[in-house]
Amino acid sequence: MFSTRSVNEVGVGPPNHIMLLDGWERMVNIQYMLRRLAHVSMDGNFTLVEPFVYESKVSLWRSAPEMFHKDKLRAQAASRYFRTADLYNTRHYMSYAQWQQRAHSACTHASFVHAVLFFTWSEQQWGGGNKSEEELPGPFWWCDSEMRKRMPGGSNRTLGVHQVTRSVHVGRALCASPRSVRNRAFFATLFHIARTRIRAPRRMGCARCVTVALGNYRKHVLEGYRTVFGDEPSRHRVPPLDLSDEAKRIASALIERHGKGGGFMALHMRTGKAYTLLAKNESHFEAWLAACTAALVGEARASHMAVYVASDLFNEGWRGGERASEGVQGALDAARRALAEASHFRLHATAEAAVRQDAMGMAAAVDAAVAVRAQRFVFGEPSSFGQWVRELRAQRGRHSLGVRCALRPTWRPPPPRAAAALKIT
Incomplete structure (x- = not known):
């Protein structure tokens, strides 16, 4: 195009x-x-x-x-x-x-x-x-x-x-x-x-x-816009925007400093979207969070590689947690600790990116730049960030794995609409 x-x-x-x-x-x-x-x-x-x-x-x-x-x-x-x-x-x-x-x-x-x-x-x-x-x-x-x-x-x-x-x-x-x-x-x-x-x-x-x-x-x-050729831009395969040179420079410095000189794996987990979809039943969200965290941490431990973690739990990208119940906040803290223990390095935006403003925005760009260069990239669905990185990696011939996070069988399944949106099996 x-x-x-x-x-x-x-x-x-x-x-x-x-x-x-x-x-x-x-x-x-x-x-x-x-x-x-x-x-x-x-x-x-x-x-x-x-x-x-x-x-x-x-x-x-x-x-x-x-x-x-x-x-x-x-x-x-x-x-x-x-x-x-x-x-x-x-x-x-x-x-x-x-x-x-x-x-x-x-x-x-x-x-x-x-x-x-x-x-x-x-x-x-x-x-x-x-x-x-x-x-x-x-x-x-x-x-x-x-x-x-x-x-x-x-x-x-x-x-x-x-x-x-x-x-x-x-x-x-x-x-x-x-x-x-x-x-x-x-x-x-x-x-x-x-x-x-x-x-x-x-x-x-x-x-x-x-x-x-x-x-x-x-x-x-x-959504619903059609060009003179009948295309729908919201679904049209418009090439993804690549990351800026500055985001790539910060990512390269992180990889050189913490990547241990060999291959590394990038792990991404977004919790905010799932909470939005399951907010009416917090027990479903807590179950989803525990299952998805366990699945991703399992992938990290099985890789035997240095692990980089990109998550809205670390860059203040998650919204809603401050209004959630104590139970959900506790579940988020547990997920944050589990991901931190599984990781070998991650971005500390204000310190390592030297960002005076918009630390959250640059953190997202750097997270993506690191994930694009990883030998292996695994992300929990649903995640538009994961889909974007997968597109960028596909352009470079690199495979990505989307983990479909399933609820534990002891919990009742969520409503069909939420289940479809979360790709829960």
Whole structure:
């Protein structure tokens, strides 16, 4: 799908731009998000602006370099974690600096975002603009109140814009149901509204380029989208994004320091997803956790190799444990101890990666980089992280093993839907 041309040979793409302000997702889903949107951008004829990732998520509150600098943080683009050269080669992907240069060439005052689009993830319709305004074409409606509630900054009445930062201004807010994103007509209508219904202040003089920011993007947005060729990007075999040189450098240092000079095995276990699926019955989760931990530790001991452990139990990637019962917290502690005892080395993000911010995001990238290089990789299902690493390893001709974690027979089986999602046998 992606071109292999040099980035230096590739110019910027169409003058319609999509920016990501908030993709409340884990690192592995951010790479899925970028590769799928890159596929859709070619079909929908727009250019995707490279996002800034904070705490392993794209963040509404840290969506431009100025927002990082204000808090004395570094602005870390997606290229810090992933090799994005293939995305640039599509001619439908640009850096924030490229977008700002293009936007400033069109706008004499500041970079202007015509509209921010919010998806309504609840059944209740959000907001609503001036009732006297003409209805919009397609599945869109005005919802300026959402922008005022959800976005940083405030109104600049002189210019008639929402001033996110001194150099980034937003015109208006639109809302739509995520179920309405079905084909390229969605984006065509979106940009038509931005170009014809939203006027930049006269003194800003923006005329040539149109930018729409997605205010609360989720990976589910593109489910059901079909390109002109009939492809579904959510299921299309779009090549996985490789890891950045920085993530690989940290991984190489870890392997050299702790890999004992020979082959090693990488072990991955994600507990957060299983807890989400089985949260209504904590005894089922505790049984799943014990069985899966035992299966993975057994694989590690049988390998007779140095073992690297990558798990959300160690990089603070698990959410929900702080609200779980004491029994679940005890089970998590037991699993953490068992994995630690089975491991010979693992990443201590803040110390070994020298990460001042976003330790969780870089930890995920380094975990993946180490696992890709391992002679053997074993992961407990379900795990989208494990699937991503398996894809990367397959490109290099390396086998991976997904362990289907089964419940102990003394427990009643979980509901069929949860069992299917967990691949429990």
